[in-house]
Amino acid sequence: MGLPGRGLAGGLATTFRTMTRRSITQQYPDVSPDLPPRTRGVIALLEENCTVCMLCARECPDWCIYIDSHKETLPATTEGGRERTRNVLDRFAIDFSLCMYCGICIEACPFDALFWSPEFEYAELDIRELVHERDRLALWMDTVPPPPPLDPGAEEAKEIAAARKAVAAPAPTGDRHGEGAAR
Amino acid sequence: MTQELTVGVGAGELATADMVLNIGPQHPSTHGVLRLRIVLDGERIRHAEPIVGYMHRGAEKLFEVRDYRQIIVLANRHDWLSAFANELGVVLAVERMTGIQAPERAVWARTLLAELNRVLNHLMFLGSYPLELGAITPVFYAFREREVLQAVMEEISGGRMHYMFNRVGGLKEDLPAGWLGRTAEAVAVVRRRMADLEGLLVGNEIFRARTAGVGVLSAELVHGYGVSGPIARASGVDFDLRRDEPYLAYAELFAPGGPGRVVTRSAGDALARFECLLEQVHVSLDLADACVDRIAALPRGPINVRLPKVLKAPEGATYAWTENPLGINGYYLVSRGEKTPWRLKLRSASFNNVQVLAEILPGNLVADMVSILGSMFFVVGDVDK
Numbered sequence: 190m191g192l193p194g195r196g197l198a199g200g201l202a203t204t205f206r207t208m209t210r211r212s213i214t215q216q217y218p219d220v221s222p223d224l225p226p227r228t229r230g231v232i233a234l235l236e237e238n239c240t241v242c243m244l245c246a247r248e249c250p251d252w253c254i255y256i257d258s259h260k261e262t263l264p265a266t267t268e269g270g271r272e273r274t275r276n277v278l279d280r281f282a283i284d285f286s287l288c289m290y291c292g293i294c295i296e297a298c299p300f301d302a303l304f305w306s307p308e309f310e311y312a313e314l315d316i317r318e319l320v321h322e323r324d325r326l327a328l329w330m331d332t333v334p335p336p337p338p339l340d341p342g343a344e345e346a347k348e349i350a351a352a353r354k355a356v357a358a359p360a361p362t363g364d365r366h367g368e369g370a371a372r
Numbered sequence: 373m374t375q376e377l378t379v380g381v382g383a384g385e386l387a388t389a390d391m392v393l394n395i396g397p398q399h400p401s402t403h404g405v406l407r408l409r410i411v412l413d414g415e416r417i418r419h420a421e422p423i424v425g426y427m428h429r430g431a432e433k434l435f436e437v438r439d440y441r442q443i444i445v446l447a448n449r450h451d452w453l454s455a456f457a458n459e460l461g462v463v464l465a466v467e468r469m470t471g472i473q474a475p476e477r478a479v480w481a482r483t484l485l486a487e488l489n490r491v492l493n494h495l496m497f498l499g500s501y502p503l504e505l506g507a508i509t510p511v512f513y514a515f516r517e518r519e520v521l522q523a524v525m526e527e528i529s530g531g532r533m534h535y536m537f538n539r540v541g542g543l544k545e546d547l548p549a550g551w552l553g554r555t556a557e558a559v560a561v562v563r564r565r566m567a568d569l570e571g572l573l574v575g576n577e578i579f580r581a582r583t584a585g586v587g588v589l590s591a592e593l594v595h596g597y598g599v600s601g602p603i604a605r606a607s608g609v610d611f612d613l614r615r616d617e618p619y620l621a622y623a624e625l626f627a628p629g630g631p632g633r634v635v636t637r638s639a640g641d642a643l644a645r646f647e648c649l650l651e652q653v654h655v656s657l658d659l660a661d662a663c664v665d666r667i668a669a670l671p672r673g674p675i676n677v678r679l680p681k682v683l684k685a686p687e688g689a690t691y692a693w694t695e696n697p698l699g700i701n702g703y704y705l706v707s708r709g710e711k712t713p714w715r716l717k718l719r720s721a722s723f724n725n726v727q728v729l730a731e732i733l734p735g736n737l738v739a740d741m742v743s744i745l746g747s748m749f750f751v752v753g754d755v756d757k
Contacts, residue, residue: 193577194577195575196574196575196576196577196579196580197576197577197578199571199572199575199576200509200571200572200573200576202571203568203571203572204509204572206568207513207568213516213519224526225523225526225527225530225548227526227527227528227529227545227548228526228530229530229531248441250438250442250445250446289445289449289534290531290536291442291444291445291534291536292530292536292544293441293442293445296441296544305530337527337548337549338548338549339546339547339548339549340546340547340548340549340550340551340552341549341672342477342546342547342667342668342670342671342673343477343546343547343672343675344546344672344673344674344675
């Protein structure tokens, strides 16, 4: 064991060494933390992309997404054409007091209407205030960062691969945009 | 046995009777809400009974009404210090049932993240255990190191605790550019700074006096109670699933000449358990380094497989067990071909590790109780599920 108290002295030496170094404390409210783009802070809604397909609300493990909508009939655009109905979003709200921040809704959304934002400063004194309605969710869109570039060993991002394919083989004529929605 | 008496205010005259003492459910050393019912004879513990269930959330029942992606959300929460390792058990079970093979890149990335998660978990206990014994300083060092690793975990997964990064067939997303370099850097920083933590504790006379020879757990008790993980290995039970029934890339890492080795001790006391944890951190850091090198050398490829729109496990059953930071974590998955499991039994390490307290606490002094309790390294959520 050696000299009695050697272990204690060794510990004090560590403390002393650390004392001479710069502190690693972050001065949080004064200096905001530098968060990576993938941080799951709050969910933002891009309303224009939402088609009220309800996939996010259904896939949510604790059902904290509330969606109300109604159907609207659009008159035919051409003479003798068919009337079209479309879904109109009335309410889109996420209850962040229930949310488990798993991101399944964002993964499930086929139309890229939901995004993660690293913002986290939305604590409330009243728990009911944690239900963010569509206007508040839309405001978070400004804080959504672009996704980080991927590792060189990674497979090409879906979007880039699709774009490359489109350039290589031009799409056949005709409107193909409706297909995704019909599926 | 002798008569028992619950002592309250004004019952002081029966000084010779045994006293029933409740430790917890609210007690700083119980990491949450574990309750111990202890019968005391003076300062000596005659009888101890862990009473669990205060944090029971019915995880297994909830699994039955969730699809396999939603289960990952719940499964990473019972043991909040080893979220990644918990997710892993679920996805491995489902992958085995469905016959989905995760790409090589995902296998190595998972191994790397699992080892980083192990270091994070162990650092927590390396900091909190001395804290319970009265040494306040080490926890700050442990958390400084944790922060370094959490930064890289957050960068890849977006979460600091509940990573939610495993998916059936691989990982959610590929690594961000430059992440491997930053991870290697973080691992190097933690390895270098571990000397600080060790300098504070290893050889410290007070720490040794509180832990050496205290709460000796025999190998027979380990087998009898199904104790696993670093606690079992500290009692000389040389069993580690990473080597003995390898999953992910562990077969290669634990092969002769590889960086993996199983840390064991023979004393079985609190000090041995602590030393096991400490050495495992070093092994895990080595494993993480090996994984980083390996991922960097892998050819370009996907990190997950395309899943069918509705993922159903075929009818049947499987048992997937993994070496979690705290011990053996097992998922017994029974499927009737639905998109939700018919039953998903969870075997968590902490539950068994805590039960053995009833055997090793009696005969010890109350003052040693915290020292023994803390050295069992459990997470109450993992006990109560």
